[in-house]
Amino acid sequence: ETGVTQTPRHLVMGMTNKKSLKCEQHLGHNAMYWYKQSAKKPLELMFVYNFKEQTENNSVPSRFSPECPNSSHLFLHLHTLQPEDSALYLCASSQDRGSDTQYFGPGTRLTVL
């Protein structure tokens, strides 16, 4: 256990559905991250939050909408997704933004039909 939990672990949704992914960290960290891991592609950084403020959006389509209500929780709201959005979505946290070690959650396996 890394101290970072993600729910749900698996999600199947249609292209017209709206769903949310949840990440929670119990490490007292200030920075949280969303990553996408598609088949046969390297992990890609999507969003970075530091002290609840978004500090980086890596050109992610607007059908992905992050929310960080506090330093322990991070959400990824999904709507009108495409089949190519099917992937493993990983959340991570670190003490602060930048050079600190990142701790990863187990991921949510998303399938878009």
Added chain:
Amino acid sequence: KQEVTQIPAALSVPEGENLVLNCSFTDSAIYNLQWFRQDPGKGLTSLLLIQSSQREQTSGRLNASLDKSSGRSTLYIAASQPGDSATYLCAVNGNKLVFGAGTILRVKS
């Protein structure tokens, strides 16, 4: 733009063999480099972190080296075991983590 390359893409070895995984990166302005392990369908487990001022780090049977000037790192696994079978990811941190595509390792019993 930082690019990270891992060689080989896949590796299959008999149990007990010593092996080396390679990672190269294009921009040497980094804070640190991390090696992760990922089991199928699971998240990432951090194995070793080497700060930019360090040359190597060791943990049990794992040893990672860093040559920042040449943009290279190696992960050495001694006396490999079937439980070492996983994907090994190298990630370079220059204010954000940039990952390589990984090396898929299979250790046969």
